[in-house]
Amino acid sequence: MVKSVPALLVLKALEREVTHGYRIANWINQVSDGALELQEGTLYPLLHNLEKKGLIVGEWRREEGQREVRVYRLTERGHRQLRQDESIWKGMAAGVNRVLNQEGGVAHDPI
Amino acid sequence: MTQFEFVERATATIASNRRASMVRRELLSHLDMKQTELIENGIDVVDAEKLALESMGDPAIIADQYYLPRTSLKxxxxxxxxxxxxxxxxxxxxxxxxxxxxxxxxxxxxxxxxxxxxxxxxxxxxxxxxxxxxxxxxxxxxxxxxxxxxxxxxxxxxxxxxxxxxxxxxxxxxxxxxxxxxxxxxxxxxxxxxxxxxxxxxxxxxxxxxxxxxxxxxxxxxxxxxxxxxxxxxxxxxxxxxxxxxxxxxxxxARDVHASAKRATRLSSAPQQD
Structure with missing residues (x-):
């Protein structure tokens, strides 16, 4: 099983580009057509947890308008973890979909 | 509640000052980006600040995520x-x-x-x-x-x-x-x-x-x-x-109360088995 779906989404977002928490949350929200919303209360502790595990690395950068932001990038370990979790998730989702797409069902014998 | 009060409450459970400071900076940066986006969408500066803060939810939720009982001296x-x-x-x-x-x-x-x-x-x-x-x-x-x-x-x-x-x-x-x-x-x-x-x-x-x-x-x-x-x-x-x-x-x-509350939450959210 995938340990954390939000972690998988964050790793996926960071595979695309080196970016900050705000953009990660926005990207996930946009790509999922608003179905997935990563709240700040989940996002930042998650980012810091992933950083602690060595899956991502954060650094402060100065953006346009002199704003300082902390951007994150995937590490080699993060890439490996993403590949692994992605594969597990896809297999699991396909399995769940097959179960849900089963039409009808076995008729129960009335007692 | 001001932005500073928000980030303060959100990071109240972080034991390390350096780490708490880093998280506060990051949350303030997030609030700043949110506020800028709202202003660009035509919302008044004061309202944008208020809305950006509201969108962050309850700071206690963030604080709860960072809560770690202190087990050893550094x-x-x-x-x-x-x-x-x-x-x-x-x-x-x-x-x-x-x-x-x-x-x-x-x-x-x-x-x-x-x-x-x-x-x-x-x-x-x-x-x-x-x-x-x-x-x-x-x-x-x-x-x-x-x-x-x-x-x-x-x-x-x-x-x-x-x-x-x-x-x-x-x-x-x-x-x-x-x-x-x-x-x-x-x-x-x-x-x-x-x-x-x-x-x-x-x-x-x-x-x-x-x-x-x-x-x-x-x-x-x-x-x-x-x-x-x-x-x-x-x-x-x-x-x-x-x-x-x-x-x-x-x-x-407080740590005991926190642990009990977490246990209670886990129990109440666990699937009921007959």
Missing amino acids: LGTLILAGIPLLGSAILALQSPPDVLIWMIVVATIAVIAEPGASLTVRFHGLGQTLNASRLLVGVSALEGLAQVIIMLSGIGSPTGPLLVIVEFIISWLIVLYLCWQRQPGSRWTPGALAWMASLPFLAIGGSAFWLSHWNSAFLVWWEQLRSFTMMGMSLAASVFVLAHLWEVIQALK
């Missing part, structure tokens, strides 16, 4: 506590207990017993958090180190009394600066107040001690004040230790 704390201890041990061997030893012992207890923030003051502009007792302890640690160097190098101790007064001035300057910079959300604890209360005794005793070394005419004055200073310092130190113990007990209680 290496830095041990080193910081070790230097004054070493300094006071050498002093104790060299001379009878004096103001310096009291001060160093009190500072050492402060480091070891400190459960969280005694008097925490935030420098929002820098995204920094400074803890008054840690700063004071830092000064004491430097002094302890200086004492060790002085004793080991065989220079003698004429600089000892001078260090007392220098430390006293630095300590007070730090306290005054922190009071001046104090932001909403920071709190005065009994421990911090007791530490402050010990400073006037240190001032009187330290001055007399220094003057008696500078000019022997003041030796009588120092002798007269010695017991008064010691008594005041002892009293303040006792209150300080008791206050810190009380804070530790409160922190442990």
Whole structure:
């Protein structure tokens, strides 16, 4: 099983580009057509947890308008973890979909 | 609730000042981006600030994610506590207990017993958090180190009394600066107040001690004040230790309540099995 779906989404977002928490949350929200919303209360502790595990690395950068932001990038370990979790998730989702797409069902014998 | 109060509450459970400071900067940066986006969408600046803050939800949820029970003393704390201890041990061997030893012992207890923030003051502009007792302890640690160097190098101790007064001035300057910079959300604890209360005794005793070394005419004055200073310092130190113990007990209680609440949440959200 995938340990954390939000972690998988964050790793996926960071595979695309080196970016900050705000953009990660926005990207996930946009790509999922608003179905997935990563709240700040989940996002930042998650980012810091992933950083602690060595899956991502954060650094402060100065953006346009002199704003300082902390951007994150995937590490080699993060890439490996993403590949692994992605594969597990896809297999699991396909399995769940097959179960849900089963039409009808076995008729129960009335007692 | 202002943005600063929000980030303060959201990071209240982070034990490390450096880490808490980093998270606060990041959350403020997030709020800034959110606010900018809202303004670009035509929302009024004041409303944008309010909406950005509201979109962050309850700061307690973020704080809860960072909550980790403190299980061990950090290496830095041990080193910081070790230097004054070493300094006071050498002093104790060299001379009878004096103001310096009291001060160093009190500072050492402060480091070891400190459960969280005694008097925490935030420098929002820098995204920094400074803890008054840690700063004071830092000064004491430097002094302890200086004492060790002085004793080991065989220079003698004429600089000892001078260090007392220098430390006293630095300590007070730090306290005054922190009071001046104090932001909403920071709190005065009994421990911090007791530490402050010990400073006037240190001032009187330290001055007399220094003057008696500078000019022997003041030796009588120092002798007269010695017991008064010691008594005041002892009293303040006792209150300080008791206050810190009380804070530790409160922190442990809060941890138990927190753990029970988490257990209850887990149980109530677990699937019911017949």
